[in-house]
Each structure stands twice: as C-alpha cells, then as structure tokens.
Amino acid sequence: MNKKSSTPTMKDVAREAGVSLGTVSNVFNGAQVSESYKIKVEEAARKLGYKVNRYARGLKTNQTRTVAFICPGTDHPFFGDLANYINKALLERGYRMMLAITQYSLDMEQKCIQMVTENKVDGIIALTYNPDLRIDPGLPFVSIDRFYSDAVPCVSCDNYSGGTLAARKLIELGATKLLFFNIAPDVPGEPDKRQYGFESWCRSNGIPFESLISSDSLAFRPFLQSIRERIHDGKPDFDGIFCNTDKMAYVVCQILKEQGIRVPEEVQVIGFDGTNMFGDYLMPCVSSIVQPVQDMAETAVSLLLSSDKSQIPTLTCLPVHYRAGGTTREAVKLDYIYGTEDREQGRSNGK
Amino acid sequence: MNKKSSTPTMKDVAREAGVSLGTVSNVFNGAQVSESYKIKVEEAARKLGYKVNRYARGLKTNQTRTVAFICPGTDHPFFGDLANYINKALLERGYRMMLAITQYSLDMEQKCIQMVTENKVDGIIALTYNPDLRIDPGLPFVSIDRFYSDAVPCVSCDNYSGGTLAARKLIELGATKLLFFNIAPDVPGEPDKRQYGFESWCRSNGIPFESLISSDSLAFRPFLQSIRERIHDGKPDFDGIFCNTDKMAYVVCQILKEQGIRVPEEVQVIGFDGTNMFGDYLMPCVSSIVQPVQDMAETAVSLLLSSDKSQIPTLTCLPVHYRAGGTTREAVKLDYIYGTEDREQGRSNGK
DNA sequence: TATCTCAAATGAAACGTTTCATTTATCCTG
DNA sequence: CAGGATAAATGAAACGTTTCATTTGAGATA
Numbered sequence: 001m002n003k004k005s006s007t008p009t010m011k012d013v014a015r016e017a018g019v020s021l022g023t024v025s026n027v028f029n030g031a032q033v034s035e036s037y038k039i040k041v042e043e044a045a046r047k048l049g050y051k052v053n054r055y056a057r058g059l060k061t062n063q064t065r066t067v068a069f070i071c072p073g074t075d076h077p078f079f080g081d082l083a084n085y086i087n088k089a090l091l092e093r094g095y096r097m098m099l100a101i102t103q104y105s106l107d108m109e110q111k112c113i114q115m116v117t118e119n120k121v122d123g124i125i126a127l128t129y130n131p132d133l134r135i136d137p138g139l140p141f142v143s144i145d146r147f148y149s150d151a152v153p154c155v156s157c158d159n160y161s162g163g164t165l166a167a168r169k170l171i172e173l174g175a176t177k178l179l180f181f182n183i184a185p186d187v188p189g190e191p192d193k194r195q196y197g198f199e200s201w202c203r204s205n206g207i208p209f210e211s212l213i214s215s216d217s218l219a220f221r222p223f224l225q226s227i228r229e230r231i232h233d234g235k236p237d238f239d240g241i242f243c244n245t246d247k248m249a250y251v252v253c254q255i256l257k258e259q260g261i262r263v264p265e266e267v268q269v270i271g272f273d274g275t276n277m278f279g280d281y282l283m284p285c286v287s288s289i290v291q292p293v294q295d296m297a298e299t300a301v302s303l304l305l306s307s308d309k310s311q312i313p314t315l316t317c318l319p320v321h322y323r324a325g326g327t328t329r330e331a332v333k334l335d336y337i338y339g340t341e342d343r344e345q346g347r348s349n350g351k
Numbered sequence: 352m353n354k355k356s357s358t359p360t361m362k363d364v365a366r367e368a369g370v371s372l373g374t375v376s377n378v379f380n381g382a383q384v385s386e387s388y389k390i391k392v393e394e395a396a397r398k399l400g401y402k403v404n405r406y407a408r409g410l411k412t413n414q415t416r417t418v419a420f421i422c423p424g425t426d427h428p429f430f431g432d433l434a435n436y437i438n439k440a441l442l443e444r445g446y447r448m449m450l451a452i453t454q455y456s457l458d459m460e461q462k463c464i465q466m467v468t469e470n471k472v473d474g475i476i477a478l479t480y481n482p483d484l485r486i487d488p489g490l491p492f493v494s495i496d497r498f499y500s501d502a503v504p505c506v507s508c509d510n511y512s513g514g515t516l517a518a519r520k521l522i523e524l525g526a527t528k529l530l531f532f533n534i535a536p537d538v539p540g541e542p543d544k545r546q547y548g549f550e551s552w553c554r555s556n557g558i559p560f561e562s563l564i565s566s567d568s569l570a571f572r573p574f575l576q577s578i579r580e581r582i583h584d585g586k587p588d589f590d591g592i593f594c595n596t597d598k599m600a601y602v603v604c605q606i607l608k609e610q611g612i613r614v615p616e617e618v619q620v621i622g623f624d625g626t627n628m629f630g631d632y633l634m635p636c637v638s639s640i641v642q643p644v645q646d647m648a649e650t651a652v653s654l655l656l657s658s659d660k661s662q663i664p665t666l667t668c669l670p671v672h673y674r675a676g677g678t679t680r681e682a683v684k685l686d687y688i689y690g691t692e693d694r695e696q697g698r699s700n701g702k
Numbered sequence: 703t704a705t706c707t708c709a710a711a712t713g714a715a716a717c718g719t720t721t722c723a724t725t726t727a728t729c730c731t732g
Numbered sequence: 733c734a735g736g737a738t739a740a741a742t743g744a745a746a747c748g749t750t751t752c753a754t755t756t757g758a759g760a761t762a
Contacts, residue, residue, distance in 0.1 A: 009748055020712045025750060034710065054469050055415075056748035058406035059717050073435050076702050077628065080431035084424050087452045096466070099450045101438045115447070118405050245702055247629040277428065277628055278598040351427050351596055360718055371742045376720060385740065407718035410747050 008048040017044035028052065058120055066096045067304060068116035070126040072104045076247075077275045078293070079127070082144070085297030086125060093305060095122070106130040123304045131187045142304045144296065146189045150314050155300045156190040158317040162289040163197025166242040166270045169287075169322050171207060173329050175240025175268055178202060178209040179230075181252060182244035183223045190317075191244065194272055194289075198242055210238070227252060231259055239267050246271035249286040253327060269327040274320075287325035292318045359399040368395035379403065409471055418655060419467035421451045421460065421477040427598075428626045429644070430478070433495070436648030437476060444656060446473070457481040474655045482538045493655045495647065497540045501665050506651045507541040509668040513640040514548025517593040517621045520638075520673050522558060524680050526591025526619055529553060529560040530581075532603060533595035534574045541668075542595065545623055545640075549593055561589070578603060582610055590618050597622035600637040604678060620678040625671075638676035643669045 010024045017024070017040040026033045027041040044050075058064045067090055074080045087097040098121055100112035109130045116124060123140035126133075135141050135152060143154045170178055180198050185191070195211060202209040212230055214223040243249040249271030253263050261267055264287075274290025295318045303312055324330045361375045368375070368391040377384045378392040395401075409415045418441055425431045438448040449472055451463035460481045467475060474491035477484075486492050486503060498505045521529055531549050536542070546562060553560040563581055565574040594600040600622030604614050612618055615638075625641025646669045654663055675681045 011748075021714095021749090022712055022751080023710085026711085029750080032710070037711080051465070051469050053410070053471070053748050055406045055409035055471055056717090057750075059404070059410050059719085059748080060750045062717080064406075072702070074425040074431040074438075075428075075435045077426075077428065077431070078702060080425040080428070083450075084426045084452065087425075087450075088454070097450070097452075099434075099438075099448070101435065101448075103439070114402070118402050120404070120406055247702065250629060276426075278601060351423070351429060351598065362718075372719090372744095373721080373742055374740085377741085380720080383740070388741080404718050407747090408720075410718080410749080411720045413747080 007053075008050045009053070010050070012048055013041060013044045013050050016048055017041045062120065063122050064096075064120050065094060066098050066119070066121045067301070068098045068100055068112075068119070068121040068124045068126075070100045070102060070109065070112045070116065070124060070128060072102050072127065072129075074099070074101065077277050078273050078291070081276065081293045082127070082297055085294045086301060089298050089301040093301065095305070102128070104129075109133060125300045125304055129185075129187055129189070140304050142300045144300060145191060146187075147315060153303050153312050153314060153316070154190065155296055155303065155316045155318070157291040157296060157320050159190050159193035159320075160197035160317075162272060162291075162320040163194040163199075163242070164201040165197075165320065165322055166194075166272070166289050167198045167201040167205075167207065167209075169328070170240035170242065170268055170270060171205070173240075173268055176208075177238045178207060178240045178242065179238045180209065180211040180242050180244075181214075181223075181227060181248055182211075183214045183248070190315075191272075194242075194244055223248070224251065224255070227255055231255060231261070236261055236267060241267060241269045243269065243271045246273040246275040246286050246288055249288070249327070253286065264327050264329045268329060270322075271327075274323055285325040287328040288323050289320050290323045291320055358404075359401045360404070361401070363399055364392060364395045364401050367399055368392045413471065414473050415447075415471050416445060417447045417449050417470070417472045418652070419449045419451055419463075419470070419472040419475045419477075421453060421463045421467070421475060421479060423453050423455045423478065423480075425450070425452065428628055429624050429642070432627065432644045433478070433648055436645045437652060440649050440652040444652065446652075446656070453479070455480075460484060476651045476655055480536075480538055480540070491655050493651045495651060496542060497538075498666060504654050504663050504665060504667070505541065506647055506654065506667045506669070508642040508647060508671050510541050510544035510671075511548035511668075513623060513642075513671040514545040514550075514593070515552040516548075516671065516673055517545075517623070517640050518549045518552040518556075518558065518560075520679070521591035521593065521619055521621060522556070524591075524619055527559075528589045529558060529591045529593065530589045531560065531562040531593050531595075532565075532574075532578060532599055533562075534565045534599070545593075545595055574599065575602065575606070579606055582606060582612070587612055587618060592618060592620045594620065594622045597624040597626040597637050597639055600639070600678070604637065615678050615680045619680060621673075622678075625674055636676040638679040639674050640671050641674045642671055 010021055014021045014024045019037055019041060023033060023037055024041050027038050054064070069083060069086050071079050071083060074083055083099060090097045098116060098119060100116055102108040102112055106129060109128045110133065113124065113126075113133065113135070117136065117139065123142070125142045125144065127144040128146060133148065135148065137151065141152055143152050145154070145156045147154045167178060180195060182195060199209065199211060212226060214226045241252055243252055249269050253269055256263050256267055263269055269286065271286045271288045272291075274288045274293075275285070277285070299316055299318060303316070306312060361372060365372045365375045370388055370392060374384060374388055375392050378389050405415070420434060420437050422430045422434060425434055434450060441448045449467060449470060451467055453459040453463055457480060460479045461484065464475065464484065464486070468487065468490065474493070476493045476495065478495040479497060484499065486499065488502065492503055494503050494505045496505070496507050518529060531546060533546060550560065550562060563577060565577045592603055594603055600620050604620055607614050607618055614620055620637065622637045622639045623642075625639045625644075626636070628636070650667055650669060654667070657663060
C-alpha cells in the first residue's frame with residue numbers, strides 16, 4: 001500500500017490530503033490557511049501518524065526551542081531540585097530543557113558547552129566552576145552562582161544576607177561563641193559571600209567567632225579531618241556553628257555526636273541550602289538558610305529568554321530565609337508532620 | 352573578509368583547506384583519508400572554529416546517538432541518582448542522554464514519548480506508571496520497574512528477595528512481631544513484589560506479621576494518617592517495621608518519635624531504596640534494602656544498545672543488599688564516618 | 703464583460719550534512 | 733612501458749523541513 005514503510009513526511013501528508021507541501025507547512029505553523037484545507041491536512045496527518053522531524057526543522061530554522069542546563073550532577077538534592085524547576089519553567093514557556101552533566105569536572109564543563117552548542121540550543125543556563133570558560137557572546141547565557149563578567153548575567157541567592165542571618169539566628173537562640181565551617185573553594189564564587197556576611201555581622205555586634213576553612217580544595221575527607229581536630233573532647237569552647245552547606249552541617253552534627261556533644265542542647269548548628277529531601281518529610285532535618293530554588297530557576301529562565309537584552313541586571317540576588325530544623329533550640333515546638341495542608345506537594349507516587 | 356558572518360559550515364572548511372566537501376566529511380567520520388589532507392582539513396576547521404551541525408547530520412543519518420530517559424523527576428534522590436548513572440553509562444558508550452521529566456503525570460508520560468520521538472532519539476529508557484503507554488515497536492525501549500509485555504525488556508532490582516531479606520534481618524536482629532507499610536499503587540509494578548517476599552518469608556517461618564496498605568493511591572497524607580492510627584499510644588504491639596521505601600521509613604520513624612517510641616531500642620525500622628543522600632555523609636540514615644542503582648542504569652543502557660536483540664531477557668532482576676543504618680540494632684558499632692578510603696566518591700565541590 | 707484586488711495555494715530553492723558512483727592518482731607487474 | 737589493481741579524492745543527490753516569489757481564483761468594481 002504505502003510507497004515506503006518509513007515514517008511519513010510532510011510530502012506524504014500533502015499527497016494524502018491532495019494539497020501542496022507549502023500548505024501543509026502553513027497548517028503546522030499556524031499561518032493563514034482556509035478552514036477546509038486545514039481540516040483536510042490535519043485529517044491526513046492523523047491518518048498517517050505524521051510527526052514533525054525536528055532535525056529537518058532545526059536545520060532550516062536554526063532554532064530549536066531548547067535550552068541547555070549545564071550542571072555538576074543530579075545526584076545532589078540542590079542540583080536535582082534546580083534541574084526540576086528549570087525544566088518546569090522552560091516547559092511553561094514552550095521550551096524544552098536539555099540537561100548536560102559535568103560530574104564536577106572542569107574539563108567536562110567546556111565539553112558540555114561544545115556539545116550543547118552543536119545541538120543548536122537557543123540558550124544556556126550553567127552552574128559551573130571553571131573560571132576560564134569560553135562563552136560564545138552570540139548565544140544567550142545565564143550563569144548560576146558564579147559571576148563571569150558584566151556580559152553574563154548571574155543569578156544567585158543573597159548569600160551575604162544568608163550569612164548575616166545565620167549568625168543573628170544563632171545568637172538570638174542563645175549561642176554566645178560561634179564557629180564557621182567551610183571547604184576552601186578553588187575558584188571564587190557568589191557562595192563565598194556567606195562567610196563575609198557571617199563574619200561581618202559578628203564583628204559589628206561584638207560576637208566572638210572563628211572561621212575554619214579546610215584547605216584542600218574540593219575533597220570532603222580533609223574537611224572531616226580538620227573539624228575533628230577542632231572539636232576536641234570534653235567541653236567545647238563554642239556553642240553555635242554555621243556551615244557553608246547542609247551537607248557539611250550533617251557531617252558536623254555527626255562528628256559532634258561521636259564526641260558526645262549534644263545537638264542542639266550544647267551546640268546549635270545551621271546549614272545552608274534548605275535541602276528539601278523527600279519533599280518535606282525527612283525529619284528532623286538540619287536547621288538551614290533556605291535558598292529560593294524555584295525562584296532562582298524561574299529567574300534564570302526568564303532572564304535567558306527575555307527579549308529586551310539591554311535591561312538585564314548583571315547580578316540578581318534572590319532573598320533567602322531561615323528554616324528551623326532539629327539542630328537549633330527554637331522556642332516553639334516544631335510541627336512539620338502535623339503541618340498545614342499546603343505542605344503536601346502533589347503526587348509522590350509512593351516513592 | 353568572510354563571505355558571511357554566520358557559523359562556518361563544511362563547505363567553508365573545504366574551501367579553506369582546498370579540498371572537496373566529501374573529503375571534509377570523511378575526515379570527521381574517520382573514513383580513509385591521506386594524512387596530509389587530514390591535517391589540512393583539521394587545520395582549516397580549527398582556524399574557522401567549525402562545529403558540526405547535529406541537525407543536518409541527524410536529518411541525513413536519521414540517528415542521533417542520543418537516548419531518552421523518561422522519569423518522574425530529578426527531585427527524588429533515587430531518580431536523581433538513576434539519571435546520573437544512566438547519563439554516565441551512555442557517555443561512556445559515546446551516546447548522549449536526553450532527559451524528559453513527567454512530574455509524575457500519566458499524561459505527561461505519553462507526551463514525553465511523543466516529544467523524544469520527534470527528537471529522533473535512538474532509544475528510550477523509561478520509568479513510567481501509565482499502564483496504557485503506546486510504545487512504538489520500531490524504537491528500542493527499556494522499561495524500569497514496570498513490566499509492559501514480552502516485547503519490552505524490563506530492568507528492576509530483585510524486589511521479592513529484598514522483601515524476604517528485610518523480614519529475615521528484622522528477626523535476626525531481635526524483632527518478633529512485624530509490620531509492613533505501603534501506599535497502595537494505583538497500577539501494578541515490580542516493586543509490589545517487596546510485599547510478597549516479606550509476607551511469604553514471614554509465613555514460611557511462622558512469624559506473626561501485619562500489612563498496612565494506605566488506600567489512597569498516590570498521595571502521602573493519607574499514609575501519615577493511617578500509620579498514626581495504627582501506632583496508638585503506649586506500648587506498641589510490634590517491634591519491627593518494613594517500609595516499602597526509605598521515604599516512608601523516615602516518616603514512620605518520625606511518627607514513632609512523636610509517640611515516644613524509641614528507635615531502634617523498642618522498634619526497629621528498615622526501608623527500601625538505599626537512598627544515598629549527600630554521598631554517604633548523611634548519618635545516621637535509615638537502615639535499608641539497597642537497590643543497585645548503578646547496576647540498573649548500566650544494565651538498562653546495555654540492553655537498550657545491545658545489537659543482538661534476540662538474546663534480551665524479558666525481565667532482569669538485579670541483586671539487592673542490606674545496609675545497616677541508625678534504625679536497627681546491629682551487634683557491631685557502625686563506623687561510617689571513620690570508613691575506609693574507598694567511601695570517598697570523587698570531588699564533591701563543597702556542595 | 704473586462705479589469706482589478708487580495709487572500710490563498712503552490713512549488714522550487716535552500717539549510718548543512720552524508721553517501722556513493724565516478725574520476726584521478728599511485729604503485730606494481732610482466 | 734603498457735596495463736591493471738588499488739587507494740584516495742571528488743561532487744552531485746538526497747534527507748524533511750521552511751521560505752518566498754509566483755500563480756491561481758473568487759469577488760468586487762467599473
């Protein structure tokens with residue numbers, strides 16, 4: 001019956017409907033077509049099971065309604081959430097997300113840019129660490145958490161205020177001598193400002209504090225070592241800790257527990273990220289400065305897709321807030337599981 | 352200088368190198384080309400900054416070296432890990448992953464299939480729930496955790512043995528009366544076998560048990576309600592709980608805590624998934640039956656890409672194992688943080 | 703009726719590759 | 733040195749769309 005068994009093309013649809021190729025194209029692109037022809041074409045397309053060939057279209061139009069998100073991995077809850085929200089925001093605007101994973105490798109970051117460029121994406125949102133990234137000035141690009149240049153808009157949260165807030169909260173909740181923990185990043189980035197905010201607030205308010213920065217750039221083991229050295233047995237000489245990430249906060253809590261130091265009774269701990277594992281159901285979680293992940297995703301997408309390129313801010317810092325968890329001494333009893341209806345976030349599918 | 356300012360094509364490279372179009376193509380596809388010509392072409396390509404146009408190539412070859420992974424979301428640690436490993440396995444084989452997120456919506460599952468088909472992927476790996484999914488028999492397809500038909504290979508873990516193992520472990524660790532918790536799935540799937548394995552082992556060994564299945568299909572709230580009803584105040588009439596997922600296990604632990612029941616002293620809890628949040632650093636985590644996520648990813652990829660389609664098993668069940676966490680009474684003290692060097696998993700970048 | 707207008711339909715050309723039937727060059731063999 | 737065999741290079745055609753200059757035809761106008 002069919003001349004060929006392969007997937008039907010517009011030409012097949014045109015023949016089936018008894019119209020020209022251009023008309024078929026016009027139907028699928030919403031151009032001016034008389035109602036009767038439109039119906040004929042749509043019917044033929046349905047009958048043949050026609051699907052547009054995005055490669056032919058992309059070749060011709062040179063735009064793909066696809067945006068790349070380059071990120072270290074989906075294995076970390078923060079990145080996983082971010083990818084999820086960016087995907088959502090793009091979908092709502094009629095775009096597709098192409099995810100490129102770098103596995104925390106600086107070389108891969110450049111390769112991913114190359115790859116997504118070959119795929120003719122209409123823009124790139126990137127969470128990268130490589131300071132020497134070569135960015136094509138012709139391709140819309142939004143960076144997350146890393147400032148490259150005035151030509152590359154950067155979206156981050158208000159890290160500085162987050163640091164300030166953490167210090168203030170710890171003091172308000174009864175701590176008197178503070179510690180800051182971090183792993184030294186090997187390239188500067190927006191998150192560094194958490195420390196500046198923390199230290200600056202402590203200084204302004206005459207609060208004694210100490211910052212402990214594990215030197216070895218990106219590995220976690222030396223970090224464990226250095227905090228274990230700092231937290232010697234017996235009575236600790238501090239009672240409030242601010243960690244640069246939630247993950248570090250969990251580790252610190254564990255080490256405190258090892259040493260027989262009770263959290264939050266003796267020492268209170270605040271992390272950063274607001275990691276929302278298992279929705280809100282992982283309890284008790286670490287107290288944390290919450291990044292507005294969804295806002296960041298939305299903002300990155302709308303900046304990238306914005307048509308008025310002259311109006312785009314160089315750096316956008318979105319507001320953070322504090323979320324009480326199980327590692328601080330809140331006056332009011334926590335009430336997560338009994339929480340209000342709006343905490344339920346759609347279907348969970350039992351997972 | 353340049354005839355046109357747009358991105359250079361193979362034609363431009365051919366002109367620059369003083370060779371024919373076909374030769375340029377041969378160079379980039381590893382066909383037989385003399386060394387001197389190869390060098391000329393590569394030099395010209397570098398000079399012009401030539402990048403292959405995947406849309407032109409895809410149009411011509413009708414294959415894209417891209418595989419779609421359709422999954423509910425990257426916000427759940429299990430899916431996030433899976434996506435990460437599938438991406439890795441594909442990359443190692445010279446393929447790219449295209450991620451399509453369904454947000455747990457059955458309609459979206461079909462739309463995602465449509466979308467990735469338009470994008471001419473070479474195959475699909477899907478973690479879906481819709482029992483009526485229309486699957487193109489001409490396109491390689493591997494399903495995860497859901498059996499569709501003999502024509503669609505399914506990869507899962509050994510859920511049945513996992514259920515068995517959970518029951519056995521609880522008893523070995525001193526429990527005497529067991530409980531199983533789950534949310535009733537609205538469509539059957541491989542994970543259902545966890546319950547069968549659990550119950551079957553209990554029956555064979557004369558262990559008293561009870562299975563509590565929250566009826567409302569996919570929401571988490573009724574689940575909370577039903578376990579709270581079951582766990583009434585005072586002395587519980589059970590001392591071991593197996594939960595169908597880690598997330599449920601965390602919730603159950605939290606509710607037990609609310610009721611003043613100590614874990615693991617009075618009641619021990621085992622979950623399912625082996626969720627590896629923050630690498631291995633979230634401690635103490637829930638005791639769990641660990642799914643071999645990486646193996647599952649590798650297997651799905653190699654089944655999909657296997658050239659000998661006649662040899663592909665209908666159902667592949669990969670072995671699970673038990674991982675002690677903080678919710679069971681192990682004889683030996685846990686030692687995660689002090690663990691051996693091989694627990695460190697590459698760079699963590701401070702996140 | 704002849705002419706003009708304008709919307710609708712047409713179909714050839716182009717997008718940047720790969721493919722493959724020819725052509726050209728090189729090296730042996732007798 | 734003629735003839736044959738092999739390897740390398742060539743360039744036109746094709747992939748399935750979109751685009752756009754052109755054609756068609758139905759009303760409206762004179």
